[in-house]
Amino acid sequence: METGHASLKQLFQQEFSKMVAVISHMYGLEHIETAEDIVSETFLTATESWNEKGLPANPTAWLYMVAKQKTLYHFRRNKIYEQKVMPELTAREEKSAEMDDLSFSPQQIKDSQLQMLFAICNPAIASEAQIGLALRILCGFGIDEIAEAFLSNKETINKRLFRAKEKLRTENIKMELPPEHEIVNRLDNVLHIIYLLFSEGYYSQTQNQILQKDLCIEALRLGLMLTEYNKTNLPKTNALIALMCFHASRFNARQTNDDTMVLYEEQNETLWDKALINQGQHFLALSAAGDEVSSYHLEARIAYWHCIKEDTPEKWEDILQLYNELLMINYSPSVALNRTFALYKANGQQAALIEAEKLKLENNHFYFLLLGELYKNIDPKKAMANLQRAYDLAKTQAEKQGIKRMMERF
Amino acid sequence: MKEFMLIFRQPSYDYSNATPDEMKTIAKKWQDWVGGIAAQGKVSAHGRRLDTDGKVLKAGGVVTDGPFVEIRERLGSFLIVKADSLEDATTLAHGCPALDANGSVEIRAIL
Numbered sequence: 023m024e025t026g027h028a029s030l031k032q033l034f035q036q037e038f039s040k041m042v043a044v045i046s047h048m049y050g051l052e053h054i055e056t057a058e059d060i061v062s063e064t065f066l067t068a069t070e071s072w073n074e075k076g077l078p079a080n081p082t083a084w085l086y087m088v089a090k091q092k093t094l095y096h097f098r099r100n101k102i103y104e105q106k107v108m109p110e111l112t113a114r115e116e117k118s119a120e121m122d123d124l125s126f127s128p129q130q131i132k133d134s135q136l137q138m139l140f141a142i143c144n145p146a147i148a149s150e151a152q153i154g155l156a157l158r159i160l161c162g163f164g165i166d167e168i169a170e171a172f173l174s175n176k177e178t179i180n181k182r183l184f185r186a187k188e189k190l191r192t193e194n195i196k197m198e199l200p201p202e203h204e205i206v207n208r209l210d211n212v213l214h215i216i217y218l219l220f221s222e223g224y225y226s227q228t229q230n231q232i233l234q235k236d237l238c239i240e241a242l243r244l245g246l247m248l249t250e251y252n253k254t255n256l257p258k259t260n261a262l263i264a265l266m267c268f269h270a271s272r273f274n275a276r277q278t279n280d281d282t283m284v285l286y287e288e289q290n291e292t293l294w295d296k297a298l299i300n301q302g303q304h305f306l307a308l309s310a311a312g313d314e315v316s317s318y319h320l321e322a323r324i325a326y327w328h329c330i331k332e333d334t335p336e337k338w339e340d341i342l343q344l345y346n347e348l349l350m351i352n353y354s355p356s357v358a359l360n361r362t363f364a365l366y367k368a369n370g371q372q373a374a375l376i377e378a379e380k381l382k383l384e385n386n387h388f389y390f391l392l393l394g395e396l397y398k399n400i401d402p403k404k405a406m407a408n409l410q411r412a413y414d415l416a417k418t419q420a421e422k423q424g425i426k427r428m429m430e431r432f
Numbered sequence: 433m434k435e436f437m438l439i440f441r442q443p444s445y446d447y448s449n450a451t452p453d454e455m456k457t458i459a460k461k462w463q464d465w466v467g468g469i470a471a472q473g474k475v476s477a478h479g480r481r482l483d484t485d486g487k488v489l490k491a492g493g494v495v496t497d498g499p500f501v502e503i504r505e506r507l508g509s510f511l512i513v514k515a516d517s518l519e520d521a522t523t524l525a526h527g528c529p530a531l532d533a534n535g536s537v538e539i540r541a542i543l
Contacts, residue, residue: 339460343460346470350478353470353475355473357471358473361467361471369464377468381472
């Protein structure tokens with residue numbers, strides 16, 4: 023029964039975003055909450071009915087039919103109410119002919135989801151709220167799952183989502199694709215949100231591995247959605263997908279059964295997902311069209327190198343130059359640290375140590391981990407002191423354990 | 433933090449006799465050096481490299497093909513960095529590959 027439960031949950035999660043997108047597309051984004059309610063009610067009806075009568079032959083079609091009935095019922099009732107209260111003709115009434123056209127056809131679903139993606143990834147909404155909304159509306163995650171992913175609580179997430187939806191209304195954000203000349207700019211924001219969504223999953227502090235993986239898969243799915251439309255299927259879109267494929271390929275190798283992280287060096291590469299690596303290479307090749315070199319291009323190429331376990335001078339030299347370029351577009355402390363690690367691999371310990379000492383990222387435990395590594399063969403005492411500082415600064419138990427193991431092996 | 437321009441000059445940019453490997457080494461030196469400043473989060477804007485050819489317009493409408501200024505070094509490119517003081521900006525300039533080519537780095541605050 024447990025598996026049946028899990029697959030129902032999966033079905034609901036998948037269908038939630040499709041149905042909410044289609045209903046919101048039909049009646050306007052201002053009704054997004056109504057759409058959510060209708061779909062949730064549909065699931066409730068489904069669970070009750072299916073428990074009693076067993077699973078229908080085509081559960082998805084069943085859901086669409088019931089959701090359609092509920093939607094039409096809701097908006098018809100609303101229309102009567104509005105007509106009684108407001109004698110003048112409302113704009114919504116003009117749409118009445120369309121109302122019966124509500125259909126969950128594959129094309130309708132595809133179009134609506136793409137439009138929803140652009141509506142939610144709107145710079146008018148704070149980026150944290152965009153991620154929350156994306157998780158809820160585009161990926162069908164429950165509030166408690168979102169709270170867990172953000173290491174937050176349900177109230178905070180609910181408030182955040184509420185404010186975001188309010189913003190959708192007050193900013194009068196429409197469910198439509200931006201005009202052609204704006205798509206490229208708006209796409210940057212969409213890609214960024216997908217990237218954050220993926221990172222949220224990949225580096226999430228939650229211990230829930232299934233949830234982490236789910237987040238990554240959903241981000242990948244949203245990216246792939248963009249490739250189905252010419253205007254959004256750009257080289258940088260492909261680069262982002264390649265990047266996600268390469269990272270995701272190591273998912274099973276980086277964690278043991280008892281939830282401890284496995285460092286890259288110690289990973290069993292037979293656990294790397296070859297199919298995902300191949301898919302990544304496919305998209306990396308597509309991303310090479312055109313002149314633009316986005317940060318996704320650079321990161322994808324770095325991630326590709328990490329899918330090749332063997333260390334060669336070319337590998338680290340290329341990684342170093344990619345990081346050098348990446349820093350020029352997109353500085354962040356973690357890129358700076360990774361670059362210094364590549365410098366160590368390419369140019370040696372001494373050169374890297376000089377550069378590392380200049381970074382002065384005093385609150386970053388990865389910084390002291392790196393210093394510990396660089397001092398290892400030069401000054402063991404200093405190395406140990408740095409590892410200790412890393413241990414003190416580490417935020418999660420898993421990280422602390424990892425550092426402790428390094429110290430013991432020292 | 434203030435902005436400073438690092439201006440690179442070298443006596444020669446003639447690499448016509450350099451082998452591909454030598455060119456690669458020179459490129460790597462520059463990339464690693466700039467990367468080191470970028471890793472400190474101190475690169476503000478990356479100047480484009482300048483072509484070695486150009487024109488100079490002088491008073492009276494005289495146009496020449498250079499040299500651009502009556503000094504022994506030609507302007508190669510520039511980099512805009514962030515630093516607290518002129519001294520700090522000068523520290524960043526250390527290790528610049530232009531110095532290995534007997535060139536110089538001029539450091540000027542951007543007002």
